[in-house]
Amino acid sequence: MATVMLLRACSRGSRNLLLQMRALPQCQSQAVISKPFTASPALATIEYFRARRGPFTPEEKRGKNHIMTASTHWKVERIVAVAMVGIMPAALFIQGSTMDHLLSTFVYLHGFWGIDGVLKDYMLKFVPWICKLWYLIAIVGFAGLVNFNYNDVGVCKAIQMIWSL
Amino acid sequence: MALLVRSLARSPCFLRQTSMLVSRRSKMATNAYEEMSRYWTRNRKLNRPLSPFLTVYKPHLAMMTSLTHRITGVVMQVAICGTAIILLCFPVDFKKCLEYVRDLSLPAPLIYGAKYVFAFPVTYHFLNGLRHLAWDAGYGFGLKTLYRSGYFVIALSAVVSTYFVFGIKPSAL
Numbered sequence: 001m002a003t004v005m006l007l008r009a010c011s012r013g014s015r016n017l018l019l020q021m022r023a024l025p026q027c028q029s030q031a032v033i034s035k036p037f038t039a040s041p042a043l044a045t046i047e048y049f050r051a052r053r054g055p056f057t058p059e060e061k062r063g064k065n066h067i068m069t070a071s072t073h074w075k076v077e078r079i080v081a082v083a084m085v086g087i088m089p090a091a092l093f094i095q096g097s098t099m100d101h102l103l104s105t106f107v108y109l110h111g112f113w114g115i116d117g118v119l120k121d122y123m124l125k126f127v128p129w130i131c132k133l134w135y136l137i138a139i140v141g142f143a144g145l146v147n148f149n150y151n152d153v154g155v156c157k158a159i160q161m162i163w164s165l
Numbered sequence: 166m167a168l169l170v171r172s173l174a175r176s177p178c179f180l181r182q183t184s185m186l187v188s189r190r191s192k193m194a195t196n197a198y199e200e201m202s203r204y205w206t207r208n209r210k211l212n213r214p215l216s217p218f219l220t221v222y223k224p225h226l227a228m229m230t231s232l233t234h235r236i237t238g239v240v241m242q243v244a245i246c247g248t249a250i251i252l253l254c255f256p257v258d259f260k261k262c263l264e265y266v267r268d269l270s271l272p273a274p275l276i277y278g279a280k281y282v283f284a285f286p287v288t289y290h291f292l293n294g295l296r297h298l299a300w301d302a303g304y305g306f307g308l309k310t311l312y313r314s315g316y317f318v319i320a321l322s323a324v325v326s327t328y329f330v331f332g333i334k335p336s337a338l
Contacts, residue, residue, distance in 0.1 A: 144249030
């Protein structure tokens with residue numbers, strides 16, 4: 001924005017630059033209502049989220065011990081998504097134990113990468129270990145799904161039963 | 166002798182240089198957290214207003230569809246993962262659970278509302294996911310196409326989720 005103003009001043013003369021600069025603060029204060037920051041120092045939990053602890057340097061952001069490049073991982077994510085485009089409508093017509101396993105694997109994997117992305121967008125800079133925690137929780141969740149498919153009715157049958165209410 | 170004198174003359178400057186280096190290094194040793202907490206305590210003491218961040222954006226379709234896509238995805242995955250973990254910790258016979266809910270004989274609007282809560286996120290996320298895959302393939306970035314596809318996805322997901330709620334009724338299993 002400063003460069004635009006400078007270019008304008010170059011074409012019209014420096015007096016106009018001063019006029020433009022004086023005009024701006026007025027229109028800004030009219031349109032914008034700012035919230036006064038009066039949080040008491042007692043809110044220590046908010047204080048925790050003030051500071052970024054996450055990866056700062058490019059080396060930290062690159063990470064260590066990757067199994068594949070980020071672009072390859074992106075391709076795998078899209079392959080799973082395209083596979084789901086086939087599996088989800090097929091589950092309406094074909095049910096059974098195979099469909100149970102297929103559905104739970106693909107949907108869960110897609111959801112795992114989704115939550116991973118959301119956590120990396122919002123939480124990672126405050127809580128650097130959050131993705132590892134989600135990894136552990138997701139493993140337990142997948143174990144629960146596999147157990148449900150094996151020892152209980154299975155997801156397709158369960159959805160049918162819920163829908164029959 | 167001359168070397169000694171010259172070295173003595175040079176050493177104060179050398180010491181000053183090292184002391185300057187040491188103080189500069191200790192200033193750089195503060196990490197981001199310390200700098201940020203100092204920033205926040207100072208601004209809190211001065212009672213400065215926060216600069217506006219979320220409220221300054223006028224909501225538009227692309228933002229709303231993307232937000233709904235993300236929210237439906239997160240809610241679904243949390244529901245699936247949460248249900249799976251709860252079922253792992255408290256193993257129940259699913260058929261018995263269903264009999265219990267059927268015996269409650271909840272009012273029909275509540276049942277239909279609950280079915281909408283299940284069906285709408287899935288259909289919306291699926292159809293908007295198709296839109297996302299089209300973008301990944303390189304199609305549909307133009308503003309007109311973007312808005313048309315966005316409205317189409319919203320309308321189609323409303324229609325399809327209504328069909329799922331009212332049109333599909335498996336026999337009581």
